[in-house]
Amino acid sequence: MVARIAEARLDRVFRALADATRRDIMRRTLLGAVSISGLAADYDMSFAAVQKHVAVLAKASLVRKASVGRERLISAVPNEIARARACLDELEALWRHRLAGLDAVLSEKK
Amino acid sequence: MVARIAEARLDRVFRALADATRRDIMRRTLLGAVSISGLAADYDMSFAAVQKHVAVLAKASLVRKASVGRERLISAVPNEIARARACLDELEALWRHRLAGLDAVLSEKK
DNA sequence: TATTCGCGCAACCATATGGTTGTATATTAT
């Protein structure tokens, strides 16, 4: 089933976004490519910890690495963000569906 | 800082949504209230496991419980979904900002 | 009344997560 794979992707994307540091890395790298040490300078944790956060984002395909000399430039990829958004949109659509159902019931009572 | 609390809330919401079973529970409970055992009947896991999933959603304020007799009716609350969507919207807005910047650079080259 | 049903909770287990330090390697700068 394709759905299984899609669900696993969504798992990874939402999991990756469930951390304030990683969301911040997304914001920084959405604006432009940044090296890992460039990122690490901004957070109160070790370089290796930031490296791990980047790895989590990369496995979720939220970010890609480009080798430039001894650096790895990290830049965000918006594709999976859109997928996650589509998932939330679907949930909100279901909610509106429920409201529409209630409206139907209410208008029948008139 | 209020931001800290908001970030922690987002952590919980994204974490809660990072599981296919919990996303499915959201879909079912967005359409209407369902008891925990009603939910549990649909998944290949124990009642207690489903109970825990519901607890994760509840702690993220994605769901609320209403006691009716011996049952707890679970229904989804769309508020936190909207917050999560706003977060993703912000990320996509940053991406468009980046594209706009590139456009500016490209048009200067003309 | 006795029993079954729905739920909450605790204990337990295996694995994942988020952090650390340390070591190795490739690239850049002195």
Place this chain on the structure above:
DNA sequence: ATAATATACAACCATATGGTTGCGCGAATA
């Protein structure tokens, strides 16, 4: 050539997560 920088990777640790089973309790039913 040497030193410093940027990264990768492994080992380790504490805690969180996702599942299980078992027990107790209040509510519905026979």
